Amino acid sequence: MAGEEVYVDWRGNAVDERRHGGIRATLFLYVLFMLRSCPSSSNFSVVAYFQGTLHLDIVTSSTVIGYLVGTVLISAALMNFISDAYIKRTTAIFVFGPCVVLGYMLLALQAHFPSLHPETCEIKKELNNCKPAKGWNLILLYMSLLLFAVGEGCMRSCIPSLGGDQFSNDDPKKSQLKRLLVAASGMPFYRMQKPIGSPLTRTLEVLVISSKKRQAIVDVMELQETGRADCIQKSGITQVDETKAITRMLPIFISCLVIYLPFTLLMTLTIQVGSTMDRGVGTIQIPSASLIAIPTAFHVLMQPCYSQILTPLLRTTIGHDCSITPLQRIGAGSVCGTTAACIATLVEVKRMTIVEQHGLTLTGTAVPMSVFWLVIQFFLLSIMDAASFGGLVEFIKSEAPPTMKPIAPAVQSFLAGLAAWSCCAFIQLVNRATRHGDGGRGWLDGTSFNRTRLDHFFLLLAIFELVALINYTFWARRYTRKLQRVRTVGLDEDNSRN
Numbered sequence: 001m002a003g004e005e006v007y008v009d010w011r012g013n014a015v016d017e018r019r020h021g022g023i024r025a026t027l028f029l030y031v032l033f034m035l036r037s038c039p040s041s042s043n044f045s046v047v048a049y050f051q052g053t054l055h056l057d058i059v060t061s062s063t064v065i066g067y068l069v070g071t072v073l074i075s076a077a078l079m080n081f082i083s084d085a086y087i088k089r090t091t092a093i094f095v096f097g098p099c100v101v102l103g104y105m106l107l108a109l110q111a112h113f114p115s116l117h118p119e120t121c122e123i124k125k126e127l128n129n130c131k132p133a134k135g136w137n138l139i140l141l142y143m144s145l146l147l148f149a150v151g152e153g154c155m156r157s158c159i160p161s162l163g164g165d166q167f168s169n170d171d172p173k174k175s176q177l178k179r180l181l182v183a184a185s186g187m188p189f190y191r192m193q194k195p196i197g198s199p200l201t202r203t204l205e206v207l208v209i210s211s212k213k214r215q216a217i218v219d220v221m222e223l224q225e226t227g228r229a230d231c232i233q234k235s236g237i238t239q240v241d242e243t244k245a246i247t248r249m250l251p252i253f254i255s256c257l258v259i260y261l262p263f264t265l266l267m268t269l270t271i272q273v274g275s276t277m278d279r280g281v282g283t284i285q286i287p288s289a290s291l292i293a294i295p296t297a298f299h300v301l302m303q304p305c306y307s308q309i310l311t312p313l314l315r316t317t318i319g320h321d322c323s324i325t326p327l328q329r330i331g332a333g334s335v336c337g338t339t340a341a342c343i344a345t346l347v348e349v350k351r352m353t354i355v356e357q358h359g360l361t362l363t364g365t366a367v368p369m370s371v372f373w374l375v376i377q378f379f380l381l382s383i384m385d386a387a388s389f390g391g392l393v394e395f396i397k398s399e400a401p402p403t404m405k406p407i408a409p410a411v412q413s414f415l416a417g418l419a420a421w422s423c424c425a426f427i428q429l430v431n432r433a434t435r436h437g438d439g440g441r442g443w444l445d446g447t448s449f450n451r452t453r454l455d456h457f458f459l460l461l462a463i464f465e466l467v468a469l470i471n472y473t474f475w476a477r478r479y480t481r482k483l484q485r486v487r488t489v490g491l492d493e494d495n496s497r498n
Contacts, residue, residue, distance in 0.1 A: 046065070046068075047061050047062075047065055047268060047271060047272055048275060048287075049111065050064060050065075051123065051272070051275075051447065052123065053111065053117050053118075054117055054118065054132065054133040054137075054141065055118050055121060055123055055130040055131060055132040055133065055447070056132050056133065056447075057132065057445070057446060057447050058269075058272065058444045058445075058446065058447060058449065058452065059427055059428060059431050059442075059444050059445070060132070061268075061272065062265065062268050062269060062272070062424075062427055062444075063424040063427060063428060064141075064142075064145070065264070065268045066264050066265070066268070066420050066421065066423045066424040066427075067145075067420075067421065067424055068145050068148075068149055069264050069417075069420040070264075070417040070418070070419075070420030070421035070424075071145075071146065071149035071150070071153070071417070072149045072152050072153045072156065072417070073153065073413045073414070073416045073417030073420060074153070074413070074414055074417035074418070074421075075149055075150045075152070075153025075154060075157075075417075076152075076153035076154070076156045076157040076409075076410070076413045076417075077153075077157070077410040077411070077413040077414035077417060078153070078410075078414075079092055079096065079153055079154045079157040079158060080157045080158075080407065080409060080410030080413065081407065081410055089158040090158075092154055092157075092158050093154060093155065093158050093180075094180070095154075096150060096151050096153075096154035096155075097151055097154060097155055097180050098151065098180060099147045099148065099150045099151030099154070100147075100148055100151035100152055100155065101151070101180070102147050102151075103144045103145065103146075103147035103148025103149075103151060104144075104148060105144075106140060106143060106144030106147065107141075107144045107145075107148070110137070110140050110141065110144065116137055116140060117133055117137055118130070118131050118132060118133050118137070119131065123447055130447070157409070157410070157413070245399065245400045245401055245404060246404075248399075248479070248482070248483075249395075249396070249399060249400070249479070251475040251478070251479065252327075252392075252395065252472075252475055252476065252479055253392075253411070253415060255468070255471055255472040255475050255476070256330060256388070256392050256412075256415055256472070257415045257418055257419050257422075258419075258468040258471060258472070259330070259333075259334045259337070259388060259419075259465070259468045259469065259472055260388070260389075260415060260416050260419035260420075261419045261422050261423050261426065261464070261468070262337060262341060262423070262461040262464055262465050262468075263337060263381065263384060263385070263416075263419070264419070264420045264423045265423045265426070265427060265461060266337070266340060266341060266344060266377070266381055266458075266461060267295065267381055269454065269457075269458075270344060270374055270377060270378065270381075271291050271292060271295075272449065273348070273351070273374075273449050273454060274291045274371045274374050275291065276351075276366060276367055276449050276450065277351070277366065277367050277369050277370065277371040277373070277374075278366060278367070278368055278369055278370050278371060279291070279366075279371045280370075286371065291371065294374070294375065294378050295378045295381060295382055298378055298379050298381075298382035299382045299385055299386070302382045302383060302385070302386040326391045326392070326394035326395035326398055327391070327395060327476045327479070327480065328391075329387050329388070329390070329391030329394065330387065330388045330391035330392060330395065330472065330476075331469065331472060331473060331476065332383075332387050332388075332391075333383065333384040333385075333386070333387030333388025333389070333391060334384070334388055334465065334468065334469040334472060335469065336380045336381070336383040336384045336387065337380070337381070337384040337388070337465045338462055338465040338466050338469060339380050340376075340377045340380035340381050340384065341377075341458055341459075341461045341462035341465055342459075342462045343376050343377045343380065344374075344377045344458040344461075344462075345455050345458040345459045345462060347373050347374065347377065348454050348455040348458055349455045350369070350373070351367055351369055351373075352450075352454075352455060354367055354368060354369050355367055355450045360450050361450050361451060362450075362451070363448075363450065365450075367450070389412060389416060392408075392411070392412045392415070393408045393409055393412045396408035396411055396412070399483075427444065427457075430442075430443065430444075430457065430460065431443060431444045431445065434453075434456075443456050443457050444457060
């Protein structure tokens with residue numbers, strides 16, 4: 001039966017509660033998670049390698065990071081669908097997990113051998129003389145990043161879910177605990193959820209059956225508005241409910257996709273521009289690749305702070321007894337993203353003022369301005385990450401039928417991945433469109449941030465995020481009103497039957 005949870009051991013036999021699952025099994029996953037949690041931040045920090053060693057310009061570096069982040073997220077979404085519907089999560093981990101190691105090995109190989117990257121050149125001193133990586137060297141980079149992204153996406157998707165499978169939802173005490181050699185050593189103790197099929201597959205079946213019965217493409221929006229499903233009774237009530245839920249939530253999904261787009265660009269460019277600033281803390285110099293530690297620390301702290309501090313504070317401000325709704329959480333994250341882009345614009349204006357005052361426009365010399373000026377925008381981006389990204393998962397789980405709840409993280413990951421890929425086209429289009437005047441230079445041309453108009457680009461992102469917020473507010477309110485009407489009609493029908 002669709003949606004029924006069936007657990008088996010690694011051999012496919014029924015689980016023994018005394019031996020399989022529980023804390024003992026999750027210890028192996030916890031160690032594995034800790035082993036891979038440190039390198040997972042390299043999605044953004046690897047940009048220092050792109051510029052310093054491979055001599056890639058600003059736009060190319062940001063584009064590669066966007067493709068990397070997007071591929072990791074979309075791989076995680078696909079693995080979530082596959083591992084829930086068709087194969088066991090442990091199988092997915094042991095098949096695709098080694099791709100992470102292979103990707104890192106290829107990256108290390110390229111970094112170690114000088115013949116695999118451009119000639120050594122001090123890019124900050126010779127702005128126009130450093131040749132970027134090209135040809136086979138660039139292909140090797142893309143291959144290694146692709147392997148890493150596929151493996152990382154699998155691990156990111158399957159490890160938390162497999163950990164959750166070790167506890168029973170029927171036991172309140174165990175349910176609360178839910179909040180590659182190492183993993184293999186725990187195989188005899190794992191219990192695994194048996195694949196039960198994908199709700200997206202069932203949704204497609206509904207549409208195909210409907211098309212055959214009516215000899216035309218089903219008007220999905222009409223199905224959403226009227227709730228009439230006479231023509232698809234044979235496909236089952238569950239499939240109809242899933243289809244109606246997806247179509248009803250589709251405008252919210254698209255609005256969130258637009259909201260997510262500036263996030264990757266803001267994070268990537270902020271880390272890059274931070275490498276041009278004073279990174280000193282007393283006598284200690286923060287390496288460029290370690291700047292990712294600032295937003296990572298905020299992200300780790302934001303999860304408990306959101307539930308224990310921020311949510312009660314917002315609840316008090318709004319004056320509502322219940323907790324913040326998922327739609328409000330997404331909107332609050334978008335507000336933080338808009339504010340972060342505005343602050344980034346102001347900080348960049350100040351940085352460029354200092355650049356001009358010290359005559360650093362034609363050099364790559366570090367700007368005498370503390371990197372901690374970027375802390376506020378890092379903080380706001382971390383709130384956006386915790387609020388908007390997590391809010392969509394909560395929204396799907398609260399509104400979707402029970403059979404669709406497990407794919408909520410996959411949908412969110414897929415939308416965030418598409419947004420990361422879209423930002424690659426966005427930054428390239430903006431840079432090409434601004435190549436007028438100033439010798440035909442675009443806002444982000446070249447390798448030196450001291451010659452860019454990053455302040456203009458950040459302002460454009462702020463405007464884009466504001467428009468995305470307005471669009472999202474419209475659809476969120478429309479969804480809420482429509483949901484209230486549907487519930488009212490349902491109550492009236494129940495009362496009439498009684």
